[in-house]
Structure formats: C-alpha cells, structure tokens
C-alpha cells in the first residue's frame with residue numbers, strides 16, 4: 001500500500017452523521033487510551049460489529065494511519081442503507097436532503113409537524129429508492145424527539161417530532177468527508193457473528209452492543225425490532241471467547257449495571273476471565289434530565 005493510501009483515513013475529517021443512542025463521543029479518549037500496546041505501529045484491520053453512528057469508527061480511522069482496512073456491521077438495515085448511499089451516491093443524497101431541509105424549515109408549528117409525520121409515514125412504507133430512504137432516515141434523525149431511533153415490532157419508526165428550532169439537516173461537507181472515508185470500508189448488515197468471517201490475527205474488534213439497561217425503567221435498547229436481552233449479551237460473550245482463543249484482540253463497552261445496583265454482578269461474573277475497567281460518562285439520550293447523571297461504563301478487553 002502506498003503512503004498516500006496509508007494516510008487516507010486521516011485526510012478526511014469525517015464525523016458521525018447521525019445522533020445515536022449510546023454514541024461513544026464522550027468516552028472516545030478512554031477507548032483510545034485502552035487500545036492494545038503497539039496498536040499504532042501494526043497493520044490492522046479494524047472491525048466494528050455494532051457500528052451505530054460510527055463515532056468510534058470515524059475517530060479511530062482518523063487517528064491511526066496504520067489501519068489498512070475496516071469492516072463495519074449493524075443489524076439495522078435502514079441504517080446500513082444510509083452508510084452505503086453515503087459511500088456510493090453522496091451528491092444525489094445531498095440534493096434530496098437539501099430539499100427536505102428547505103421544505104421543513106420554511107414551515108412553522110403545526111405545518112412543520114404534519115410535514116414530519118408525512119415523511120415518517122413515507123419512510124415506513126419503504127417503497128422509495130434507496131437514496132430517498134437514506135435521505136428520509138437522516139431527516140427523521142435530525143428532526144425527531146432527541147434523535148432517538150425506535151421501531152415497533154413491525155419495524156415501523158415511531159419516534160415523535162422533536163422541538164429543535166433550526167435543526168441542521170444537511171451537513172454536505174461532512175457527508176462528503178464520510179463518503180471519502182467509506183471508500184475503504186467494507187459495509188455489512190447482518191448479525192454481529194457474521195463479522196467472524198473477516199477476522200484474522202491482524203484484526204482488532206471493538207464491540208459496542210446495545211447496553212444492558214441500568215434499571216427496568218431506563219430500558220432503551222430497541223434500535224431494531226429484535227431485543228438485545230441477557231441471552232444476547234451471553235451470546236456476544238461466547239463470540240468474544242472464540243476470538244480470544246484465536247489470538248484476536250478485542251475491546252467491548254457496556255453499561256456498568258453495578259454502579260446503579262451494587263448487587264448486580266452480571267458483567268463482573270460473565271467477563272471475570274478478562275480485564276474490566278470502569279470509566280465515567282454522562283448518558284446523552286434520556287428524556288428525563290434527572291437521570292442524566294454520571295454513570296460508569298465498562299471497558300472490557302482481552303489484553
């Protein structure tokens with residue numbers, strides 16, 4: 001690989017293009033501090049099986065020019081459609097998004113709400129072209145309540161309109177930067193276990209699964225129509241063990257359920273054979289401002 005290709009990820013200053021529950025912007029420094037020794041010096045394939053808004057992906061790719069290639073995956077097909085459209089058709093996407101932005105911002109009050117709900121219904125039909133679906137996804141994300149993504153069991157997006165005065169709906173510069181970065185990224189939509197096919201001893205996995213809820217009432221982890229419950233957390237643990245046995249390094253983050261309930265040893269017991277660190281973070285997406293206090297997060301590694 002040539003020098004210019006090598007530093008490719010570093011050139012484009014791409015940032016997450018969505019608001020996403022569990023976005024990792026706040027603990028990025030902790031994540032980088034706990035990367036394996038010598039991470040910056042080796043040829044690495046970076047693999048992120050729960051990509052979400054890509055906060056960690058974009059930060060790691062722009063910080064480490066030794067990363068040769070990357071693989072991202074998310075089970076949410078609508079989300080992955082947005083990544084693929086940004087990669088392949090950024091200019092066309094910008095045209096649609098600018099139009100949605102113009103139309104939405106030229107309305108007020110009830111008319112603006114009606115517009116939002118009409119676009120939400122259109123999105124849920126899933127009958128538009130992939131470029132329009134991607135534009136609708138970004139539009140809904142920027143204008144809905146708290147930037148949440150929540151679907152019912154029929155996979156219909158059901159978050160109500162938000163109250164942002166002048167939301168930034170189309171950030172063309174960032175879409176182009178993200179598009180440039182994604183040219184070197186393999187984009188998958190499948191269950192996380194599928195990423196095993198891309199694993200080798202040169203890979204590094206970062207897992208940011210849906211968090212185990214801290215309390216029953218705080219349970220927001222429905223990014224998709226399928227729940228990510230304790231059985232799923234255990235399935236992920238078994239996947240991590242499989243990688244470990246194959247000498248593949250990984251890092252995983254999750255909520256520190258013990259910081260809310262001193263008796264809850266779920267992750268401490270499950271990952272007792274690995275390294276568990278606790279870091280501070282303020283939860284960003286919570287409708288109740290009282291509950292946005294400091295909660296620990298876990299960073300678990302097999303090195």
Ligand SMILES: C[S@@+](CC[C@H](N)C(=O)[O-])C[C@H]1O[C@@H](n2cnc3c(N)ncnc32)[C@H](O)[C@@H]1O
Pocket residue numbers: 020021022023024025049050051052053054055056073074075076190191192193208209210211223224228
């Ligand atoms: C906590 S979020 C990731 C947040 C991301 N790190 C960020 O900064 O935005 C978890 C993601 O896992 C995805 N997900 C849920 N179940 C999955 C599965 N079985 N396989 C792959 N992805 C899954 C969700 O769609 C969601 O985007």
